[in-house]
Amino acid sequence: MLIDFFYKGGPLMYPLLLGSVLMIAVVIERGYRFIRAGTKRRFMETVKEHVGGGRFSEAEELATSTPGPVAAVVREALTMRRYTEDVVENAISLQGDRELSRLNRNLHLLDLIGKIAPMIGLLGTVLGMAGAFHQVASTTSVNPTMLASGIWEALITTVAGLFVGIPALVFHHLYLNKVRAIAFSMKHFGEEIVSMTRGRDD
Numbered sequence: 001m002l003i004d005f006f007y008k009g010g011p012l013m014y015p016l017l018l019g020s021v022l023m024i025a026v027v028i029e030r031g032y033r034f035i036r037a038g039t040k041r042r043f044m045e046t047v048k049e050h051v052g053g054g055r056f057s058e059a060e061e062l063a064t065s066t067p068g069p070v071a072a073v074v075r076e077a078l079t080m081r082r083y084t085e086d087v088v089e090n091a092i093s094l095q096g097d098r099e100l101s102r103l104n105r106n107l108h109l110l111d112l113i114g115k116i117a118p119m120i121g122l123l124g125t126v127l128g129m130a131g132a133f134h135q136v137a138s139t140t141s142v143n144p145t146m147l148a149s150g151i152w153e154a155l156i157t158t159v160a161g162l163f164v165g166i167p168a169l170v171f172h173h174l175y176l177n178k179v180r181a182i183a184f185s186m187k188h189f190g191e192e193i194v195s196m197t198r199g200r201d202d
Helices: 002-008 013-037 041-052 056-065 069-079 085-103 107-137 144-197
Strands: none
Touching: 002 013, 002 144, 013 085, 013 107, 013 144, 041 056, 041 069, 041 144, 056 069, 069 085, 069 144, 085 144, 107 144
8 A cells, every 4th residue: 555655656755765764764873872872860970979089090980981972071071180170171172072973963864854855745746736737738628537636646745755854853853952951961060070070189
């Protein structure tokens, strides 16, 4: 049944199919990445316990062995703690930018697919309707059934384009919010560790 719809939609169904496959791949890959990037409360509690007790090497080891952007920023703050405040803040900022770049990877594809898929669907519908009306105009007698059938098939690409575009835009919005939340966590916990280590020796 779905294959019949696909073939009736015309050649522009192929780029929509490609877009849907690409969208699903990006959604799964980024979703897995964001799950791993989540901040575990126990991690920060343990790091602060180590820092509060002056056990900086243990805190560094924990941050190094823990995956995720927040742990990377905390590790940078601990590693650079002996330098001046400007140097530490610059190092944390650079590390944060690197982590944000990784988090934003491929998100632009979701935005592109979400915007272009409905347009491709609309183009397919316009071309299909133009062909249907041309076929009607070339006949001596107008057959309403033939015209309705042509318009119905032409609308398939618009439906397909919306089915691809809407989820892409929804996930793009959700993932951008996730990136903002992680960016806030990196900034907050990074500054907290810097404040705790300032003026303290190993």
